[in-house]
Amino acid sequence: MKKVKVGIVGLGRLGRKHAENLAFRIPHCELTAVCSVVEEEVQEVMDEWNIPYGYTKYEDMLANQDLDAIFIASPSNFHCEQIKQALSLGFHVFSEKPLGLYVEEALDVERAVKAHPNQVFMLGFMRRYDRSYMAAKEKIEAGVIGEPFLIRCYGLDPASKMDSFLKFARANYSGGLFLDMSIHDFDLARWYLGAEAKEVWAIGGSYARPEFDEIEDAETGAAMVRFEKNAIGIFVAGRNCAHGYHIETEIIGTKGTLRIGTVPERNQVVIMKDEGVIQECVDGFLERFEQAYLSEAEEFINCILENRKPAITVEDGVQSTILGYSCKKSYETGQLIKVNAENLVT
Amino acid sequence: MKKVKVGIVGLGRLGRKHAENLAFRIPHCELTAVCSVVEEEVQEVMDEWNIPYGYTKYEDMLANQDLDAIFIASPSNFHCEQIKQALSLGFHVFSEKPLGLYVEEALDVERAVKAHPNQVFMLGFMRRYDRSYMAAKEKIEAGVIGEPFLIRCYGLDPASKMDSFLKFARANYSGGLFLDMSIHDFDLARWYLGAEAKEVWAIGGSYARPEFDEIEDAETGAAMVRFEKNAIGIFVAGRNCAHGYHIETEIIGTKGTLRIGTVPERNQVVIMKDEGVIQECVDGFLERFEQAYLSEAEEFINCILENRKPAITVEDGVQSTILGYSCKKSYETGQLIKVNAENLVT
Amino acid sequence: MKKVKVGIVGLGRLGRKHAENLAFRIPHCELTAVCSVVEEEVQEVMDEWNIPYGYTKYEDMLANQDLDAIFIASPSNFHCEQIKQALSLGFHVFSEKPLGLYVEEALDVERAVKAHPNQVFMLGFMRRYDRSYMAAKEKIEAGVIGEPFLIRCYGLDPASKMDSFLKFARANYSGGLFLDMSIHDFDLARWYLGAEAKEVWAIGGSYARPEFDEIEDAETGAAMVRFEKNAIGIFVAGRNCAHGYHIETEIIGTKGTLRIGTVPERNQVVIMKDEGVIQECVDGFLERFEQAYLSEAEEFINCILENRKPAITVEDGVQSTILGYSCKKSYETGQLIKVNAENLVT
Amino acid sequence: MKKVKVGIVGLGRLGRKHAENLAFRIPHCELTAVCSVVEEEVQEVMDEWNIPYGYTKYEDMLANQDLDAIFIASPSNFHCEQIKQALSLGFHVFSEKPLGLYVEEALDVERAVKAHPNQVFMLGFMRRYDRSYMAAKEKIEAGVIGEPFLIRCYGLDPASKMDSFLKFARANYSGGLFLDMSIHDFDLARWYLGAEAKEVWAIGGSYARPEFDEIEDAETGAAMVRFEKNAIGIFVAGRNCAHGYHIETEIIGTKGTLRIGTVPERNQVVIMKDEGVIQECVDGFLERFEQAYLSEAEEFINCILENRKPAITVEDGVQSTILGYSCKKSYETGQLIKVNAENLVT
Structure with a gap:
């Protein structure tokens, strides 16, 4: 063979x-x-x-x-x-x-x-090949939640890696928070909703570390997107997540809701001690997405x-990039932005 | 006495x-x-x-x-x-x-x-007197999550009450989805963030029931709000929550996150059977907020x-109303709206 | 009136x-x-x-x-x-x-x-009037879990109260760990199983604090009970629970399982920070069983x-006491004990 | 190479x-x-x-x-x-x-x-190589829960496989419920407690399917074990778990508790719909223990x-077999049994 x-x-x-x-x-x-x-x-x-x-x-x-x-x-x-x-x-x-x-x-x-x-x-x-994300797709296709109309995606890097990111970002162009962190989320949104983005407003800022202002990037940001069929996209991206690497996705449909990764649990161990009942969390993409x-x-x-x-096509990459750049432009101008490639190609 | x-x-x-x-x-x-x-x-x-x-x-x-x-x-x-x-x-x-x-x-x-x-x-x-919301406030004031900069609030009424709402809404003016459902969330946002709303964009639509279009209201909607100090507010309101009355609040700060009501559990019973492990949910405000x-x-x-x-002042009511009406105006016009009373008084 | x-x-x-x-x-x-x-x-x-x-x-x-x-x-x-x-x-x-x-x-x-x-x-x-325990009873009577045949009950007092208990126990006769802590669990077992205890073996000891040996009581103990119809009872009682007041009950039936109080959550707030995702716990019976x-x-x-x-009769109290004393006798003698009043009346 | x-x-x-x-x-x-x-x-x-x-x-x-x-x-x-x-x-x-x-x-x-x-x-x-069980071992060795003194292990096969088990068991000698299902749990108990079993009492029966009585085996059974140092072992094994393959382990120590697999979740997807909030479960050992x-x-x-x-030695296998046979003997005789090889070799 x-x-x-x-x-x-x-x-x-x-x-x-x-x-x-x-x-x-x-x-x-x-x-x-x-x-x-x-x-x-x-x-x-x-x-x-x-x-x-x-x-x-x-x-x-x-x-x-x-x-x-x-x-x-x-x-x-x-x-x-x-x-x-x-x-x-x-x-x-x-x-x-x-x-x-x-x-x-x-x-x-x-x-x-x-x-x-x-x-x-x-x-x-790779998320499309993660078992949880695949299971969610199957549930949607089986009609478990009816017609999906709202997606909420969190993509938060652990605070423990903020220093090394800042060091990297000073020397390299990463595309900015939304392109760098949310691009997987944009792909998931298109995949689950079966719709393209039409308009976006993105806000955010630096909260713990003023250095993000200096590099003209957001430490944490949020983008709200109107998709075709009035579907709603909510995206939160950040670099200062205290508890670890928090990738969470929620899809609301006309008959139910799916949530993936609400608690970014490291394993199936729960610790009960003075502070309470504790679930430890994953600290990065290699740990979360190994499979x-x-x-x-x-x-x-x-x-x-x-x-x-x-199943993933080059167009999936193109559309996600366009949405990422639209977020970036909205964040930088403070304006509500129509999502299309012509707006972005200089 | x-x-x-x-x-x-x-x-x-x-x-x-x-x-x-x-x-x-x-x-x-x-x-x-x-x-x-x-x-x-x-x-x-x-x-x-x-x-x-x-x-x-x-x-x-x-x-x-x-x-x-x-x-x-x-x-x-x-x-x-x-x-x-x-x-x-x-x-x-x-x-x-x-x-x-x-x-x-x-x-x-x-x-x-x-x-x-x-x-x-x-x-x-009343949420300010709910034990969970009070505990969250105490945690924030004790510095547990650092400086809060993002709040996400869900206020979703159970699908089981959608019919009776539609009947009511045809005969009465409720103020619309955001004013009717999110006003408690707006108050919580101001309370936890210690900041006033500056700008809002609200979107949404009717997904399961076209009647909402007829009454010019949203079945489910989302509003993203820029608060003072660039704090972020994300509000989702809806009338079609399959699993019950879902009131959820998340506050992200520079050192940690609080979540209240992630699962709107009815009680402490968990049922394990064929379908999986099931937590039943509350079905309305009287049940959730009895205390x-x-x-x-x-x-x-x-x-x-x-x-x-x-501690709750009349101004809390006024500011929440202004934010609610700003959402309504944004939803109706599709525009990004500055939040202030002058814009709204006709 | x-x-x-x-x-x-x-x-x-x-x-x-x-x-x-x-x-x-x-x-x-x-x-x-x-x-x-x-x-x-x-x-x-x-x-x-x-x-x-x-x-x-x-x-x-x-x-x-x-x-x-x-x-x-x-x-x-x-x-x-x-x-x-x-x-x-x-x-x-x-x-x-x-x-x-x-x-x-x-x-x-x-x-x-x-x-x-x-x-x-x-x-x-009072547990029979707790909403969660009542809901569990209703589920059982509705046949949700089929015929119940195993019950597991944890009754654990918080470690924070161990000192005051030891002080009290030196001066007073409490009946010992099983009678003092598990009597509610014995009542629940009889209520949910609809069967009386036939045989018991109880073990345990002092693990953190040797003083319990001195007062001839167990710091933590476990009793396994054979009930009528071969139903199984597992009871764990203790005075050294690090995370709080842990009252947990599980009922396994031929078609499903119910669990009550798996995490003895204080409220609906979840804290996410460095250590992980944390649920704080109740610290005593007044907090847990207020309702x-x-x-x-x-x-x-x-x-x-x-x-x-x-619905609670004096016989419920008598039977629970008899089972508690049977546990005590088993713990003290190391023997497997038949449960009946004659064995215990001196 | x-x-x-x-x-x-x-x-x-x-x-x-x-x-x-x-x-x-x-x-x-x-x-x-x-x-x-x-x-x-x-x-x-x-x-x-x-x-x-x-x-x-x-x-x-x-x-x-x-x-x-x-x-x-x-x-x-x-x-x-x-x-x-x-x-x-x-x-x-x-x-x-x-x-x-x-x-x-x-x-x-x-x-x-x-x-x-x-x-x-x-x-x-293999459980000793499962990441969750390994993490639990590390926590114990790091002193997170103090000195472990109680272990509770559930090993429950899914009800969906009960028929095929009954068919198999009629034709083959499996060693019986405790040897077949709990042997991994016995190994975990010895591993986590660092102590050998001294005495056991095992009970159980057939509850849903009388065929188990015919083959002189238990459909579900429980064994309580006194280990060295008065440590407590609680083992529940069964072949009729409605929600799936439920492998759960709890270790209580003088300063805290660890729980592994409380909910035998299939993946990180949670479904919210009419019935409530649902977590689907794994349905067998290949799925649960793939890693x-x-x-x-x-x-x-x-x-x-x-x-x-x-690290696993042949003696680990021998001791677990001895404990398994002691459970079997106790279950069959109804007696409290001292755990040692001489009792079992015929």
Whole structure:
């Protein structure tokens, strides 16, 4: 039986997790090459996991004729270019979100993907492969809550990582709070509601740390979105969540409500002591979405093997980026903003 | 020891509950008179509870020299006038929310209350006397969550009462969804955040029942409010909550978060059977706020006996009304609205 | 309309709560007399609540011809004698649990109650009037869980009160852990299972505080009981619960399970901060069973007014005492014990 | 780098899950051979997963010189003999619980393991590798709950599987309810308490289905165990859990309590609809312990590669079997039983 041979670019925290999954946990997949600008990372992974090829230049990896597919887990500003290069050379491509840092980049990727219709392209909206989020989708499709008309999404990073974010954000352009943190939520909203965003108002500010004002970003922000069919979207994003990594989604329909992740529980242990009854919480995306990261990569490999396309399309990435930029623009201007690409392309 | 003698107007569901509390459950209080336009209600309560005086005309009750205080639980459109009359005759006054159906009425009541500084006036924002909401306030004041900067409030009536609401709403002006359902939430937001609303955008629609469009009201709606200090308010109100009466409040601060009523549990029983683990829910305000209704009435009586003023002021009623009307205007125009009284007084 | 005139004996923590309910919160009830060996308590309550009669001798209160009913909230060792005296003088009687400190006393009271069939006698098994426990009973009777066959009951006092208990227990005979703490649970087990206890094995010890060994009592203990129809009872009682006053009951039936009080939540506030998601807990019976204490007293008054008998009978008290003493005997001897009165009467 | 080559015997539900993990999800492990008396199963797995060797006779697989380790997932009555054979031929051995169906068998295996001190032997007490159970152990070792002195364990199979169990049990000897269902709980109790069982009383019966009486087994049963240091063990096992597969463990210590799995939640989705707020539950061990099954197999492979022994020893298996048989004996005789091997070996 054929094994899909994959090369990965980017060996940071998430990149390394992807690499480990590709190397050891996915049937019919082989991690054949790793690439990072940090030479030690490349060497370390090659040695530790017995990976045959290692590169510090992306172009060199793309020249490897053994490879079937490229997995992109590099910093966001490289995504657009790396996706296009890999597609043009005939590789199947998986890319971490976002498609790019600007709407133009997202649209650029969209064109490239459409120009290579026989290659698998998949975007890392891993939540769609998380068991809880999948179960919610099934409930909705089974009519359990009737017609969904309101979605509320929280995406809150733990306060413990605020310092390192501020350090990163001073040196890099992240796209800002809504694009960086809420993009998964925007995708979920479109997925669950089956509707596109029409208008948005976004507010917020810096509350604990004035440095966020300095970098012209929000520490915590909220966006309210009017979707088609008057559906309501409420999005809260933040970088100062005391209790951990809080990803919560609520979908209200005409006959019921679903909530996912109301308490971001770390495990099934409850502690009862002086302070009360305590549930400890997860502290980051690797912990919360471990299963989803594996499942999405499995789906990518299976799509290649079975010659089919994943349910997540490049347009999902484009639309989420457009909504993210609309939030950003609303936050910066204080205005109510119509959501469309033309408003955003400069 | 002196007993405060109270006359109540309005013997509907909530009025009767208030009457029962005043008659039997509050030390040093005596329910001396009841008044309702429905004569049978008056007779029934007089007989059942041994109440000495009964009236079908409010003015007649106000003429009773035995009474110290008037408790107003009549329909909202009577509040403004009845408050003013009772105050002008020297009575202490408790009134159910709202102060009136229009901003003008609220301002009118405010003037009347200020003109009678020696009488106790209290508005029925009972949630401030609910033990859970009180505990949350204490936590905030103790600094447990740092500086609060975001509040999210859900006020959802049970779907089981949607029909009777629609019937009522066709015949009566309720002020609309936000004024009718969210006014308690607006008060809580101001109380917990210690800030006034500056701007609002409200959206929503009818999802299950087109009749809401006909009466130009929202079945479910959401309002996002920018408060002073860039604090964020998110308000969801609705009339179609499948699982019951869902009153939920979340306050996020710089060091932590409080949630009140995440699951609107009916009691401490959990049922485990085929469908899963089930928590049954409360189905209305009388069930959820039974303790608060009693405690607020006790506070009213104690204020009279101890010659002091309650913490809830008429201004709390005025500001909440202004915010409610701002939501209504935003919902109706689709615009982002500055919150101030001048915009609303016609 | 007639008011029931009540005299209460015992003005400790629970006694005073009962007195306050009788004085102010129950329709058609009047707290006419109070009695305590502590003269200051009597004076204080009379003054504060305007009570007409006060006594330091129980016999003097019984001589008051104005009274209809006697409410006994004195220390447990007085219950038996005080119940008998009041019954013999024609009063209706409510007594806190237990009927007495010994099986003989319980049987003695049973004879007295049966000798006065026209007077209301009620025992303070207040949990049967707690809304959650009542709802559980209704669910069972409605067949929601099929035929109940296993009950698990936790009765754990907060660690914060361990010192004061040890001080009390050195000077007084409490009946021991199982009789003192589990008697409500024994009553619930019989009520929910509809079966009597046949055999018991009880174990336990002192774990945090060796003083419990010195007073020959268990700090925490567990009893397993075989009931009729092979139904299973599991009872855990203790005096060292770190998180508060933990009263939990589980009933497993052939078609489902009910759990009451899994988390002994203080209110509906949840705190999310560094440590995780925290639910604070109740710290004692007055907090947990406030509603039940009021409802049971209302039921007592209503029984008198309506000339009917409460559902709780003196036999419920006798059987629970017999089971409590059987646990005690098993704990002390290490043996498996048949449950019956003959084994216990010396 | 070396890969450990494993042959597995038993391709039932759990066996196939183990096989899949060994084949695809564990670094440095290769599933080289599969064995089952059902020839189609062998062929199917070989074809589907590209496994080089397949057998219908266990002895034939043991003759394969390529193999390093044997994984035993066959029916319980084969465990003892298959373990001994594999050990004697020099293989590392992983065996599903139990060591054998009788205490004699368990002691037999113990002798065999001790006779081969240089081979890895591991018993499938997978819960010790479940993240929640591991976290609980860490909390205890960190002193969070002080000294543990009471453990309560529920092991309840879903009602949906009662029919198939009854069918199986009529044809096979399972060891009975306590040995079959509670053996993991007995291991957890010893692990968390750090104490051995001294005395036990076990009761129970058939409640929904009289067939259990016919096969002389309990449908649901409870055992109370006195451990060393007077520690208390409460074990409930059953085959008729309406809401799913309910594995719950509580450990009470002198300073706090831990609970694991209070609600056997299927995922993080909560459904709110007419009936209330609903959490769906897991329906079997494969769903609940998926992560643990993988982690234990990884640990087995790592032990081989790193030339060390797993924390679970053969004695853990022996002691749990002894306690299980003591429960069985108590249940059958109705007597309080001292726990020791001599009582049980016939």
